[in-house]
Amino acid sequence: MAPTHQTTPISPSTPAVEITQRFASPSSSTEGFFQAPPNVQSQFDDDIALQRALSFFLPDRVREELIPELSTFSRLVLAPKITTWINDAEKNPPYVKHWDSWGKRRDVLITSEGWRNLQALGIQEGIVAIPYDNERGVFSRVHQFAKYHLWAGSAAWVNCPSLMVDGVAALLRRHLSDPAVEGVERDVLRSAYDRLTSRDPITAWTTGQWMTERAGGSDVSQTETLATYAPDASPRQDVEVTAVDGHPLGPWKIDGFKWFSSATDADMVVMLARTTKGISTFFAPMRKTVPASARDMLGHETELNGISIQRLKSKLGTRALPTAELVLNGTRGYIIGEDGKGTKEITTVLNIARIHNGFTAIGLWGRGLSVVRAFGRARSVGQKPLLEKTAYVTTVAKMHVEYRANVLFNYFVAGLLGVVEQEQIKAFRSVVGGAPVAVGSVGRVPGLRDAQMAEHLLRLLTPVLKGVTAKTAIAGLAECMECLGGVGYLENDDQIFNIARLYRDANVLSIWEGTTDMMAHDVLRVVYGKTKVAVLSAMRDWVKATCASTRLAEQKKMVSEWWNRWETWLRNVEKGEAEMKARVVMERLADVVQGVLLIADAESDGDRNAVDVLDAWLSTRRAGMGLSGDEGSAGSWRVTSARNMRVVYTAESPVGGQAKL
Template sequence: MASKAPIYRPQPAQAVPASSPLAAHQSTVNGLQHEAPTREPAPSSSTEGFFQTPPVILNQLEDDVALQRSLSLFLPKSIRDEIVPELHTFGDKVLSKPVMTLMADAEHNLPYVKPFTAWGKRQDELITSEGWRGLSAIGIEEGMVSIGYENQYAQYSRPWQFCKYLVWTGSSCWVTCPSLMTDGVAAALRKHLSDPSIQGQSRMAMTNAYEKLVSKDPELAWTTGQWMTERQGGSDVSQTETLARYAPELSEYEAQSAGSDGMSLGPWLCSGFKWFSSATDSQMMMFLARTPKGISTFMAPMRRKIPGTEETELNGIQIQRLKNKLGTKALPTAELVLKDVRAYLVGAEGQGVKEIATVLNVARVHNAVSAIGFWGRGLGIARAFARVRKVGLKPLSSKAAYVRSLAKMHVEYKANVLLCIFVASLLGIVEQPQIAAYNDATGRPQQRTTVEGTGTLPKAAAAEHIFRLLTPVLKGLTAKSAIAGLAECMECMGGIGYLENDDAQYNIARLYRDVNVCSIWEGTTDMMAHDVLRVVFGKTGKEVMPAMDEWVSSGLQQATSSLRKPAEQVMTLWAQWKKDMTSKERGELELRSRELMERLGDVVMSTLMILDASQDMDETAVCAFSAWMDFKGISGHADSGDWQKLVERNQVVVFGPHGPQDAGDTRAKL
């Protein structure tokens, strides 16, 4: 006989604290309090109970106001109209399931070396994952290097390239490291190919390499390593122990062995040890070695053909071991033994440090945009989480202290994005004469001519000096900001932010691991601060300071009436910085070099924030500038005043004027 269901018998109503979740089950009918019938509480399990609604990571072009404002500030509308649809499509692609699958594969299947064949012959075969190779191909196809060399938009090609690069970074698993080096080496080779006097085998080798480095075809394109670091120092290359000797006569074996993809073997033999060499899977390398005339720059193919076969072998290189690093796990970084590497001299003997400076300046821009790109992805995840997460019965996005923390990150992130694209724009201006010379030397048609500077960008004559001063500032500040920012992003997510999440799109822990290298690669923060002083007190110091002074002054003069007072405060900061540089002893400036670099960064970023807000007095831009001045303590009242207005301002900074639930398409703003 079936058992009868229990009869529900109402119990006398009892008072329930307003803060209790049970209060939601009570209602009032005819003035009397009733408790709605509830089921007996059941324990949670692996399949029952609360499950967090997954955050939806939005297309960065639609969700990242800093990126939108950078496009608006640094690119003419005619160019924006052409590139925004492509950037929007790419924003979807980097978050797509196929790309996430490649990311997961690259992180799980790490590179390794097979040192010997089955018969005991040394081979040093580097094995990389399908995910790594797939992501590399995407970066090449999407023009992470080639956009800067196609020069379709003249001086604006570089800001366009790096805006796209910023969107790519969070999904790239550091395939951008080879891109970084490839771009710098391509710029160095283009400079030499612009000189018609360079002829013969060297020109053929450089032309062959250059055309492959700037290709968009993954089947043809090369990447390159850039090897400077040895055991005795990182960025200090003065004690380089790799030696090079001129030996143009090839052995019979070498004469039958072409380089990788047909690059002939060079007339120099180079031997030594490289302590930290990234992009070990590249097709060529540029490195430093010492000749009788001093430290010099060389280039060489990574591999050469084995005579009489279709197989290849390393060009005098042995992989001693791969590095075990905190982050950048998918990127193969190695210790390399160089034994009679056949190479070409690039530039003049003894001028290696000067030659490699071209590579470093471009690489430092990449490093900075990589750092901010990682941070931008982390902030996108944090915003998405705040939209769906509840604390008790209230959305996390309504918590004033939490949103204040997000707002502080967002304004610093925006200032760093503006600085990145500003310096990238300077690079675009500086390169145009060299590109014109390269086109002349190679018989290529000239493209659009350089457009002289506007109120945002300096004129061409000043751009080179400002670029040289701000490149180390950019590299030094963005790295430290992004590292601290991604630590905050992890905390914003609570425990799940700390997890090595198998779902690649939410893995902030990976982003944090990967971004930490940005303060070390291409020069540490203190080295960047020292470099700032070298520029100010170097041979071109007399030109650098007036160029910088003119840009800051003209930029601040464009402040609208409501922003003139804070613009005057920024001008006061700039005046004090100039005074310190001329009144204090060099030893004290060295002692305080990092602080001086940070203060210079504050001046430049504040000026850019004013220029951005003044272009249209957009509510979000104005709120962001106000918050920036408060959080930096520049305004003199450091986030004080009407607290309710501050809460509203912070909401606008993080989520826009329509609040956290407004996640619609914002392309119309562009």
């Protein structure tokens, strides 16, 4: 017998006879109440925060050009074939076959078909390639990260290799822009760059980024991996051995142990190793060819480039992502940049990875919120639809307000990156060829004067973005699970509703690419560093320029006072106290930035909902900033309740009618 679906709640007016008839027989596995599955809509259509961010940071012409692409992609990532791939990647995690049938060590990494298909889809869709194509100039990064925002919830963590590919491609682009890089080194780096930025899954490469070692964790000064310049070290019989793309393997020999290395299935790696001059950055192919004379005997044409996989890590989340402990024994590679300046070189990779981290946070959280919104529309509790439970809507509204602030923060930093990169792209194309690049535009970034100002803000705010958005997304997804009750806690095979997966995956966001405390101390390195005067001046000018008009004067005064208080406190406090309170310093700076952006967004078109979000967000910050007021100061509980409903379901009434703002 087919299941009986009962979705109509019992109300006080329901006749007793009808109630008695409904409960006349017991429920069973096939009869009784079955919750209708929530209709999770595509984020591009349903996510007001995303829609407003695109309207705010893109001109109308560019946004309209992108609508078909983003709308189609937002539906694709929810399609059954994608959820099938996610399930396969989750249920069939990677493993290593250390030995062949005859006892020879090979360390063959096996990944699932779902993982490989998701990887190929991300490459085809240009998740990395978009900003390197640079078809929309200063807006290319916003375009890329909008797609990334939609992708993160369905990627099963193939976006981890993507973020490393993006950072390493930017690093290689910078070096290829230098005419002094020539000969074999230029050919090798150019081949790698072209593959990293390709949209063809057959020829495209992914890359690892190996820094973490047992002695130091995030402290790369403790690097124990050693690199030796030994261009003639290969025995004569190996002269025909090359990287898989046909280029020589490299004159440096690298030996050591990497403790926590993600993207072990990558085609190449950028890593740190110690030379006689200090810590340096190296490029190495993951695999090398086997001499032709030995291929028949060995039964394979390639093998790892002096790399052994000791074991794969067992992790709370990111289970489909192969993360390993690696032994390096004669790995051949090339030095990138100046010998002994590796920490500076790797910063390019880290900064872009940290921005990806922020967008992963809002991508996972945004997907969780889309499920919560759908559940609120579909679920009834007791005698009322869930949407009429004001406590529930209040909780969900608080999340949406925080999410809106985090989304604006992410797109603001993406906009800054897009501005800063144009000079770099111009320099690159002047050396290697390609379409000319127009520079000088600051895009649609509010309050921005020029690219130099953007560079200062980007340096200051990238660690803030990573540190703050990771923690809010983790907490937000825990709340999203709770909103669905027991179903939210389940590892649901229907990956559209599996918030538990999103939550356990999100927990890595506050750890990798630097913990929250490390991000906070990075902020202090900037405000106490060599460029502190220029950076703080840029931040001060940005706040002043964005809050210049008389509209929303009360809100602007409040946020401007926060900035003045923050800057004054840092100027007068001992550095030791600032270090002790580093997280608070970072969080209060994030409050200033998010407050300014929420004001600018609300001011841009006077949208009632945007003003509601701004006022609701400010009410949560008053106590933390030492100001008077509480959440009830905006008006009566009825006014606040109505505002909460607008924040969550912008144009919907509880009964499904339209409440146009």
